[in-house]
Amino acid sequence: MAIDHLDGRIIVLLAEEPRIGVLEMSRRLGVARGTVQARLDRLQSNGVIRGFGPQVDPAALGYPVTAFATLQIRQGQGPDVRAHLATVPEVLELLTTTGTGDMLCRLVARSNADLQRVIDRVVGFDGIVRASTAIVMENPVPLRIIPLVEQAARDREET
Amino acid sequence: MAIDHLDGRIIVLLAEEPRIGVLEMSRRLGVARGTVQARLDRLQSNGVIRGFGPQVDPAALGYPVTAFATLQIRQGQGPDVRAHLATVPEVLELLTTTGTGDMLCRLVARSNADLQRVIDRVVGFDGIVRASTAIVMENPVPLRIIPLVEQAARDREET
DNA sequence: GGATTAACTGGGCAATGTGTTCAGTGGTAC
């Protein structure tokens, strides 16, 4: 579960050049191929690396508008609402949270006008009491993990 | 920019079995290898597929707590705040939004107690007026893109 | 109609990487 410096370097390398092979990695890292292979297997079975799925850009697919909707759910309707939202393709992510809202929902749409359609579809469901939406304007820090990986590797080394 | 059915199937295949090769894909899809290769190249230079970086699970790295912080920024301090937050490894994502808050910030921490440290570090910066935090409890719909890809491919076909 | 362009097919080639196995080595825990 804790990763060491070599694990960290493997992950960083993979993030920078995803199409790199195990052999090339071993050359860059100065270790034997079997070592890299074993580390990779371990990282994957650990669940640290979940996979290598393609990172698709919704904007390039024709969905340049992103928004977050905070939903308040009627008592006991949680499961139904989740099932409902899971059927909406424009719902990219759904989280339950503490605080004022009960759920936080990441949406995309083809345009600001289209966002209305998406929101209508999202909230057009009985268990949802109230929804408030915030449109994303900029994304100064796109979803990232490398700094955290480096931090985790550093923590491990300093032990 | 618009993707057709074959593009969609390629992306779905890649998402399901990321380690699959071009040759195996061409077999599964019943098309020539060169076709798959050309489509993949196009999808990548289009920006539809951004890359194949490893998907790292923060929880498995020792950061099982996720939270969203809504930040209010002092006028004109936006750029400084962004630069500040970019230096915090536990900040996985930062977005500027419309609505009550000015920024939305995705955080992780080693524990609920550790979250306090992270938040202190995040808001311990002059340009931030107010912060409110919501801790994520469950993640009923983890970040996904496949349904949207299928929708986009369907839209294209129906033209 | 005829020509042009773009996309796909199916094939072949050398080069490279993969999965796997093995024996040997060093460090560490008990």
Added chain:
DNA sequence: GTACCACTGAACACATTGCCCAGTTAATCC
């Protein structure tokens, strides 16, 4: 000191890649 574990370096058959080509199909333009 023994047992265990991770790493090394090497080997092997095999599959895949990157690249090239000629021929087909389909759509578009003149």
